[in-house]
Amino acid sequence: MKIMMKLSDEQLLQTFLLLCYPQTPAETLAAKLADGINEERLKWLINRHRVWNLVAAAISKLDSQFFSTDFRLWLQGASARRQQQTLLQFKVQTELAKALDEIGVKCQFFKGIDLSLRLYGDLNGRYSRDIDLLVSASDAIAAERILIDYGYTPLNDAFTDTAPGQVIRGSFFKDKSYQASGLPVIELHTRVNNENTAFSQAVTEALLAGGQHLNVLEYLYLCVHAVKSNCHRVKWLIDLGCYYEKLNQQMPHWHEQKWREAKKFGVVRQVIACEYLMAQCLGITVEPKRFIGLQSYSNWVMGTWLDEYSSLISLKKLILPMLMNGQFEHRLKAINLLLFCPNDADVAFINRYASGDGRLLSLLLPFRKLSRYTKKKLLEA
Numbered sequence: 584m585k586i587m588m589k590l591s592d593e594q595l596l597q598t599f600l601l602l603c604y605p606q607t608p609a610e611t612l613a614a615k616l617a618d619g620i621n622e623e624r625l626k627w628l629i630n631r632h633r634v635w636n637l638v639a640a641a642i643s644k645l646d647s648q649f650f651s652t653d654f655r656l657w658l659q660g661a662s663a664r665r666q667q668q669t670l671l672q673f674k675v676q677t678e679l680a681k682a683l684d685e686i687g688v689k690c691q692f693f694k695g696i697d698l699s700l701r702l703y704g705d706l707n708g709r710y711s712r713d714i715d716l717l718v719s720a721s722d723a724i725a726a727e728r729i730l731i732d733y734g735y736t737p738l739n740d741a742f743t744d745t746a747p748g749q750v751i752r753g754s755f756f757k758d759k760s761y762q763a764s765g766l767p768v769i770e771l772h773t774r775v776n777n778e779n780t781a782f783s784q785a786v787t788e789a790l791l792a793g794g795q796h797l798n799v800l801e802y803l804y805l806c807v808h809a810v811k812s813n814c815h816r817v818k819w820l821i822d823l824g825c826y827y828e829k830l831n832q833q834m835p836h837w838h839e840q841k842w843r844e845a846k847k848f849g850v851v852r853q854v855i856a857c858e859y860l861m862a863q864c865l866g867i868t869v870e871p872k873r874f875i876g877l878q879s880y881s882n883w884v885m886g887t888w889l890d891e892y893s894s895l896i897s898l899k900k901l902i903l904p905m906l907m908n909g910q911f912e913h914r915l916k917a918i919n920l921l922l923f924c925p926n927d928a929d930v931a932f933i934n935r936y937a938s939g940d941g942r943l944l945s946l947l948l949p950f951r952k953l954s955r956y957t958k959k960k961l962l963e964a
Contacts, residue, residue: 592889595624600864602641603634603821605703606828607865609644616649626657631892632817635662636707666707672696672714672767673706675733679716679769682729688722691790693775701796702825709818713768715758717790720773727759730769735761738768747941748930755924757783775804778916782807782848797833799840802826803850810853811904814860814884815892823857824865838870849910856880856907922949 598615601607629638639662642650676692683690691697695711703709718726723742738760740749753759757779758772775790776783786804789795805826809819830837845851851874858869859881880903905917925933929948933941 591621595621595628596885596889597864599625599628600817600820603632603637603817604824604865605637605640605708605821606825607641612641612645613649616645620649622651622654626654628888629658629661632888633710633712634818634821635665636710637818637821640705640708662707665710668712668767669696669699669707669710672711675766675769676714679729679733682733683718683726686725686729688718688725688729689791690722690726691717691793693717693790698822702822702829709822713760713770715770715772717772717775717787719791723771723773726771727761730761730771734763734766735769736763738762742771746930746934747937747939747944748925748933751933751941751945752925752930755920776807776811777920778913780848780910780913780916782850782910782913785848797826797830799830799834799837799844802830802841803845803848803854806853806857807850807908809857810907813887813903814857815887817864817888820857820860820864824861824867827858827861827867827869849908849913851909852907860884922952924948 598612598620601612601615629635635658639658642655642658647655673696676696680690680692692714694715695709695713696706699706699708699711716726727737727742740753740756740759742753742759744750744753755777757774757777758770761769761771772787774783774787776786782803786800789798789800802823805819805823809823814820841854842851845854855872855874856877858867859873859877861867862869863881864885905914908914908917923945925945925948929951932951933944937944
């Protein structure tokens with residue numbers, strides 16, 4: 584179904600996206616802002632998409648006439664608070680990297696600060712609330728011990744868990760989360776996607792190998808990562824636009840490799856969808872490729888940017904990213920995750936009744952999920 588936006592919404596969204604994108608010329612922004620803008624609605628969009636720093640950088644280059652003093656002061660304060668959080672993240676990352684190196688654990692911090700420095704040349708370019716740390720599966724327990732020594736505790740499961748329910752659930756997920764008082768949450772990854780496919784393995788190996796400032800596989804991963812959540816925050820599209828332009832500058836013939844690798848790993852539709860959104864929203868020139876339903880999907884995604892983000896799972900949110908992937912292996916593993924990954928109640932059920940590793944009990948999980956879904960729908964009726 585096509586999402587219809589009011590003209591004022593379309594204009595606001597276009598201006599907001601151009602404010603977020605660092606490559607937008609100041610004169611283009613000035614022309615867009617000539618007739619004014621709803622500052623309260625703009626504040627809401629900035630908070631919703633977590634782009635305080637990007638918009639603050641854009642507005643600092645414009646004449647003061649375009650925004651009220653109150654708005655500028657609000658944005659300066661909001662951006663300053665996020666910059667302090669980023670400095671704390673940088674401190675934590677630096678100290679953890681040193682501790683992991685001392686025990687011989689090869690690691691890579693990805694997305695977050697690392698991506699901000701490479702794409703924007705600034706620690707504070709893109710804001711991230713948490714830290715993503717990637718290690719090999721064989722180093723996960725050693726890395727977890729370093730986090731615990733630093734003061735972190737697991738939010739849910741840990742790599743050292745032995746209870747069958749936690750072990751089964753842990754096998755489905757790419758990461759585990761850790762928290763510490765006054766510090767950013769850390770997600771400790773052993774792969775980049777929950778579905779442990781050839782694509783996930785290739786990207787994980789490429790990131791851990793390091794050594795490349797820009798990487799075509801990483802660009803493909805960022806496309807897949809964005810579509811996985813239906814690009815519900817525009818900052819991911821901005822990252823992709825900046826990555827795309829930098830690859831154009833530094834690797835003139837990278838598109839051949841991009842499409843070759845995308846076809847190999849079955850992620851062509853994700854790349855097309857992201858590049859179509861780049862062209863529509865940021866004015867980036869891309870190779871015109873399409874698939875059936877592309878425009879409807881893109882309109883739906885853009886429509887969600889003007890609404891409150893909901894973490895509630897829906898069939899549409901689950902199925903669309905799955906259909907985007909053209910590789911049978913990915914779809915099979917995504918369906919397996921959907922049917923057999925236990926929630927907290929399932930974990931408690933397995934731990935209570937399991938004899939051995941609990942794998943036989945896990946075969947009952949699809950029926951438990953169906954029963955919960957049916958009961959919920961009946962209560963809603």
